[in-house]
Amino acid sequence: MIEIAVIGGGAAGLIAAREAARMSAEVTVFEEHEGIGEPERCAGLLSLSGLEKLGFSANGSYLQNIVRGAMIKSVRGKWRILDAGRPIAAVVSRRLFDKEIAKQAEQAGAEIICGVRVENVKRNENSFQINTSGGSYRSRWIIDAEGAGAALLGRFLRAGSEPRRWIPIIQLLVENHGLDRRFVYIYLKNYLPDFFAYLIPIDESVGKLGIASRNPGLRKLLKKFLEEEFPGVRCLDSFSHVIYTGHPIDSTALFPMRFIPVGDAAGHVKATTGGGVIMGGLIAARIASAAAISLKKGSPDMLIAEAREMIRELERIAFLRRLIGRMNSPFLGILIALATSKLGGFYLSKSGDMDFQASSVLGFHR
Ligand SMILES: Cc1cc2nc3c(=O)[nH]c(=O)nc-3n(C[C@H](O)[C@H](O)[C@H](O)COP(=O)(O)OP(=O)(O)OC[C@H]3O[C@@H](n4cnc5c(N)ncnc54)[C@H](O)[C@@H]3O)c2cc1C
Known part of the structure; x- marks a missing residue:
């Protein structure tokens, strides 16, 4: 019998596995x-x-670049700069980053089984039966980290993230962008009303270029964007x-079910x-960790309260996004101008946090 089965070996599933294994739980990732x-x-x-906070070094083999701020191009073509004046973010290879988490999870004692798909899950009285493409298993707890789509979650709990808030995205690896590698570049466009395009440099030549929108014909929009900005x-x-881009599921409310969604499956996204990822x-x-403590008959209350507070922060960020989505572009322009002004930049560089965005804006981030 597995104590904690984790479905999905992406960032959320592997971090969950590492932490539970560090608390001496028997963990298997599929x-x-x-x-x-x-x-x-x-x-x-x-x-x-x-x-x-997640216990990773900024110098790991996964590191590709370090950035200190963002340059934002408004729909009118005006550049604004948000400069923290210090290194604030790493650009990593997710392939190598996830491999590093897996290594740490295995070192802590977790077992990771690749090439095996979980087909369905059934609840027995005190355990779950997990049917996979590689045979059946039983576990006491399930952490569902299956990412976008979350088919098992939908089937098992009839719960899920907001389907309409998933936006199609295309990302290219490009060379010859020629931009300063110390910043990331955000492009607001009238034809991308529900998201934006970006260029995240790896160096002065190679970078990751993304474009997202529910507008039909995203490939055509990408072509237009490339012609305009990166010919x-x-x-x-x-x-x-x-x-x-929607609201998170409150996974802590599902804790008593012992089948708990995390990561993208639970919409735990800014x-x-x-x-x-963070x-x-x-x-x-x-x-x-709360599941591992419960297995040892300890009290998980503090950890659950911490998780709930972070989910609330994601709620606030989702609320902020909806508010911004309703703004007309002149008002949004004023907001960006304020954030990128000397005063706004000073304020954000002192109290700004890329992850706790809503609390940073409202000024109560610790
Ligand atoms: C283009 C793009 C750019 C992004 N950029 C950023 C960024 O810069 N920073 C950031 O923080 N986030 C970014 N994100 C979001 C980030 O990638 C996700 O939030 C993160 O990967 C979520 O991790 P996860 O473990 O929940 O899901 P995933 O990383 O998707 O992992 C889920 C895993 O579960 C496996 N799986 C699914 N179903 C089953 C099953 N039935 N059985 C077994 N295995 C299963 C999948 O194969 C997958 O490996 C970006 C996303 C996209 C699409």
Whole structure:
């Protein structure tokens, strides 16, 4: 009997496995792909403070670049700069980052089984039966970290993230962008009303270029964007996926079910940017530790309260995003101008946190 089964070997599942194993729980991760970190479907922009909170060094083999701020191009074509004046985020290879988490999870005692898909889950009285493409298992707890789509979660709990808030995204690996590698670049466009385009440099030439929108014909919009902003780049690689911009599921309310969604499966993502590695990881760590403590008959209350507070922060960020979505573009322009003004920049560089965005804006982030 497995104590904690983790479905999905992405960032959230692996961090959950590492933390539960560190608390002496017997953990098995099931990952359908043959290798951890593959295929790579992320820009890998992670705050340095978030990496530290998750216990990762900013100098790991996964590091590709360090940035200190963002340049934002308004719909009218005017550049604004948000400069923290210090390094604030790392650009990582998600393939190598996930492999590092897997290594740490295994060192802590977790078992990771790749190339095995969980087909369905059934609840017995005090345990779960997990049917996989590689045989059946039984476990006491399940942490569902199956990512976008979350088919098992939908079937098992009839719960899920908001389906309409998943936005199609295309990301290219490009060379010859020629931009300053110390910043990330955000492009607001009238034809991308529900998201934006970005360029995240790896160096002065190679970078990750993304464009997301529910507007039909995303490939055509990408072509238009490339013609407008990057006529000289060469595409080295590309993929399509989805990014979440909605409200999170309160996984802590599902704790008594012993089947708990984390990460993208639970919509534990910043709705403003679609970034989910740090916040999803921090919540998954607490949920998994709480499950491990419960197995040893301890009290998980403090960890659950911490996870709930982080989910509330994601709620506030989703609320902020909806508010911004309702603004007309002149008002949004004023907001960006304020944030990127000397005073706004000073304020954000002192109290700003890329992950706790709502609390930073409202001024009560610790
Ligand atoms: C283009 C793009 C750019 C992004 N950029 C950033 C960024 O810069 N910063 C950031 O923080 N976030 C970013 N994100 C979001 C980030 O990638 C996700 O929030 C993060 O990967 C979520 O981790 P996860 O473990 O929940 O899910 P995933 O990483 O998707 O992992 C889920 C895993 O579960 C496996 N799985 C699914 N079903 C089963 C099953 N039935 N059985 C076994 N295995 C299963 C999948 O194969 C997968 O490996 C980006 C996303 C996209 C699409």
